[in-house]
Amino acid sequence: MELFEEVEVEAYVYPTEEVEKVKKAMLNLIPELEFEAFEKGDRVLLTGKTRSKKALQRLYELFRGQAILDTARDFLEEGYFGEEIIIRVNKQAAYAGVVNFNEECPLDPITIVIKTKDPQRLMRWLAPRTKDGVPIE
């Protein structure tokens, strides 16, 4: 069984923003996205989907490189319902290639939805619990 079936990413593009920059922010976290854009009043809802097996590789590396495995695990556990895991990350940090779970105003989040038949297995792989900074799962 695959670790996950699909990853969906969503963010709003506000009037003073550039669609291409928001796409770049999303791709910095989840590569190989196929985008769609939907007009929502003065904003654009930008969605991206991928079924690539490498979709979560960058997040996997960032969680380790930034030494935030336990924080990431907490947010994954909190965002897990049924066969979906939903996390929200800071769009501006993503533009700089960094994961930040702080959705602080005025930065509006990027929402990442991971579809998986086995959320526990996915979470153990993507963000294992650590002790003294070393994965123990």
Next chain:
Amino acid sequence: MELFEEVEVEAYVYPTEEVEKVKKAMLNLIPELEFEAFEKGDRVLLTGKTRSKKALQRLYELFRGQAILDTARDFLEEGYFGEEIIIRVNKQAAYAGVVNFNEECPLDPITIVIKTKDPQRLMRWLAPRTKDGVPIE
């Protein structure tokens, strides 16, 4: 005596935003601005200044066109300290050419600073109190 000496406008440009779009939002409210940009970490602080006598003409018209004279007056009174009147307006609404005093997340405000020797006179001119929608000052 002039109604005001100078108008300064400030806003942050976030990484996913376009400087030119934020400039446009500012110019939609206050024309003839001379801009300066300052790097502040991952953001840019964009400031604009003008001493044009027509600097507040657009706000004058918008307050009347949008029928928000009393609301505008309340915000002007609240933002008045010494010889400065400071108001904050919604950046995304400004991009659409509309004044909105709601600085709601995630839209980050544009700050407008009006420098005037006679704030009371300026406020009576820019946003007179109304009765049944008709100015009474």
